[in-house]
Amino acid sequence: MxxxxxxxxxxxxxxxxxxxxxxxxxxxxxxxxxxxxxxxxxxxxxxxxxxxxxxxxxxxxxxxxxxxxxxxxxxxxxxxxxxxxxxxxxxxxxxxxxxxxxxxxxxxxxxxxxxxxxxxxxxxxxxxxxxxxxxxxxxxxxxxxxxxxxxxxxxxxxxxxxxxxxxxxxxxxxxxxxxxxxxxxxxxxxxxxxxxxxxxxxxxxxxxxxxxxxxxxxxxxxxxxxxxxxxxxxxxxxxxxxxxSSQQVWSSELGYPGDPTYREFYKDLGWEAEYEYIKPYVMPNGQRKNTGIKYHRITTRGADLGAKEYYDPYWAREKTAEHAGNFMFNRQHQIDHLCETMGREPxxxxxxxxxxxxxxxxxxxxxxxxxxxxxxxxxxxxxxxxxxxxxxxxxxxxxxxxxxxxxxxxGFHEYWLNHTNTWIYPHLHKAGERMIELARRESADELQERALNQAARELLLAQSSDWAFIMSSGSMVPYAERRTKSHLLRFNKLYESITASQIDSGWLEKVEYMDNIFPQVDYRVYRAKSS
The missing domain is CATH 3.20.110.10 (Glycoside hydrolase 38, N terminal domain)
Structure with missing residues (x-):
């Protein structure tokens, strides 16, 4: 048992x-x-x-x-x-x-x-x-x-x-x-x-x-x-x-992924190879990027990338089996101890x-x-x-x-609400109010129905927590800011065109093609549940 x-x-x-x-x-x-x-x-x-x-x-x-x-x-x-x-x-x-x-x-x-x-x-x-x-x-x-x-x-x-x-x-x-x-x-x-x-x-x-x-x-x-x-x-x-159990895997200091035997993430052929050779395999503008081909192992934590030694998947796989066994051993003892303490199965x-x-x-x-x-x-x-x-x-x-x-x-909300990203929330909240307002409408025709549904998509896409997270992390920030702004701008243009009954069908078709998530979304989902 x-x-x-x-x-x-x-x-x-x-x-x-x-x-x-x-x-x-x-x-x-x-x-x-x-x-x-x-x-x-x-x-x-x-x-x-x-x-x-x-x-x-x-x-x-x-x-x-x-x-x-x-x-x-x-x-x-x-x-x-x-x-x-x-x-x-x-x-x-x-x-x-x-x-x-x-x-x-x-x-x-x-x-x-x-x-x-x-x-x-x-x-x-x-x-x-x-x-x-x-x-x-x-x-x-x-x-x-x-x-x-x-x-x-x-x-x-x-x-x-x-x-x-x-x-x-x-x-x-x-x-x-x-x-x-x-x-x-x-x-x-x-x-x-x-x-x-x-x-x-x-x-x-x-x-x-x-x-x-x-x-x-x-x-x-x-x-x-x-x-x-x-x-x-x-x-x-x-x-x-x-x-x-989370710390054993997640922790940058104590977790398994930091073992010296494992593959080094940050040393990639796209940055290491001679430029003219690697140029056909990087970005069209010639800028280097990661390719996914990596030849080195972690070696020692905190070591300069130039000091990394060659990776060997055979020994890495052996180490993985060892770590899986260690994780299992720790869970056995943890669960046995918890069962005895709790008087029931944890x-x-x-x-x-x-x-x-x-x-x-x-x-x-x-x-x-x-x-x-x-x-x-x-x-x-x-x-x-x-x-x-x-x-x-x-x-x-x-x-x-x-x-x-x-x-x-x-443990709370600070990473998604700080000096790098706080500017997005007044815009998201205003767009939310506007979407709730639009949801009270009954569409006059198929074109307006499409515009209302696309407004729902644009608001959903603007709300992604990933954009605020990226702004906090400091990596790829211009892209995250651009995505937030573009979805909000499209939403506001849709709102204004719907309320003015002046929907640009050609522009709407382009936006539907670009932001085609949730093809069966119904804008009425933003109505209060009791209505």
Whole structure:
């Protein structure tokens, strides 16, 4: 008999970046890199586990923007071209490295790896969502949703209808794509405010996740801390993040990804190779960028990039198996101790950004593969579960109200509301008021209906928490500012043209083509729920 449960949760999210108006936009490569380094490698792990009879369980959010991009024919075509270019570069690397056996070995490794990515991509005809749906249908994956565009709910709640739209549009989009309602929701940035659970319940969602202190400081105080979900008064369950297991993976000082054996993220061929050689594989304007081909390992933390030694995937894979075993060992002891202390079976919820596994931590998918296999074959202290299965087996929990929280800096809202980004919120709030006003209208004709629906899309896209996050981080700030302003400008132009009954059909068609997320959105979602 097991002592408790372990639930890994992967949050797969990227902001909606799609630029059909341009032949090349660097930020579109965020998606292409994640497909190559995270989503296809994870899919390969899932397929391998399933083929070997390992009944793995994992919770995975796929946010509506990411889902929309992975389904988009234009981005699928552009990814295919991106991968072809990457394969050409790897093949050239094999040819040019005749006099360095180790680099040639690594180049040959990348040729093989990219060929495997190509094989999986083509076997599913570019439909990675359909591929993942197989594991939802087999109950190996509990695929959940998120806010429609990852809006930061506590900073939008001044207009509650806009939070409702983020939740309702996401739930409806999930059902359109997967043919069923979502059981759970990853609250964007784990940012909770009192009363949010009522909107989540109204959308038919059974549970959501927040940061650990949001549960620890709930009222009344939860008897079992974060090691059991709490139920809110509307009946929605809330799971809190476990700090101990998260730190082992996340921490830049203590986490596994910083091991000297692992691949160095910041030393890439795009910056290292002679310029004329690499020029055909960087940006069209000739500016260097990451290619995804990296030959060096971390070596020592804090070392100058010039001091990095060559990477070896064989030894990195061995280290990954060691770390997976260590993670399992620690969870065994943690869960045994908790079971004895609590007098009941605990659940340890370990959530991470999915893109950590593969993109930032190249060996991450191997870690998940080893962990799932070791947990299945090598121990009986805990059972791997996903959150829907756990709730079905444990329908009775303590009722409490979570505390306001997020998983950002200092645990609250500071990262999304500071001197770098505070300017966006008056504009978002005003646009929210205007959208609620528009939602009270009945469209006069098809053209006005289209304009109203596009106004809803533009507001949703402007609300993405990613833009405020990027402004705080200091990286790619001009792009984040431009995206916020462009969606707000389009929204305001739509508002003014609708209220004046002077809609420019040609301009509207162009905007619909560029910002084509949520094709079935209904602007009436911004009406108060009681109306």
């Amino acid at each position: 097991t002592s408790g449960y372990l639930a890994l949760v992967l949050h797969a999210h990227l902001p909606f970046v799609r630029h059909p108006e341009s032949d090349y936009v660097l930020e579109e490569e965020w998606l292409y890199e994640a497909i190559t380094e995270t989503y296809i490698p994870l899919l390969k792990v899932f397929e391998g586990l399933h083929a070997d009879g390992v009944d793995f369980k994992l919770t995975m959010s796929i946010t509506p923007p990411l889902l929309s991009m992975l389904r988009d024919p234009l981005l699928q075509e552009r990814y295919d071209q991106h991968l072809a270019q990457l394969q050409k570069l790897a093949e050239r690397e094999v040819e040019r490295n005749h006099f360095n056996d180790h680099v040639r070995y690594l180049a040959e490794y990348y040729v093989k790896e990219f060929a495997e990515v190509r094989s999986i991509w083509e076997s599913y005809h570019g439909d990675l969502i359909g591929a993942l749906k197989k594991f939802l249908d087999s109950n190996n994956l509990d695929i959940i949703t998120c806010g429609a565009t990852h809006g930061y709910f506590p900073l939008l709640k001044i207009n509650p209808e806009t939070v409702w739209a983020q939740i309702k549009v996401a739930a409806e989009h999930y059902e359109q794509e997967f043919g069923r309602s979502p059981n759970g929701m990853w609250i964007p940035e784990c940012a909770y405010y009192n009363g949010l659970e009522e909107l989540v319940a109204d959308a038919g969602i059974r549970y959501f996740l927040i940061d650990g202190h949001g549960v620890l400081y709930a009222q009344p105080r939860p008897r079992y801390g974060t090691y059991a979900p709490i139920f809110t008064e509307p009946g929605v369950a809330v799971f809190g993040r476990d700090h101990e 659940i340890v919820v370990s959530p991470y950004d999915a893109e950590l596994f593969g993109h930032w931590w190249y060996e991450g998918p191997w870690f998940i593969d080893y962990l799932m296999r070791k947990a299945y074959y090598d121990q009986n202290a805990f059972e791997m579960t996903h959150l829907s299965d756990y709730l079905q087996a444990h329908p009775q929990q303590q009722v409490a109200r979570p505390a306001q929280s997020s998983w950002g800096y200092k």
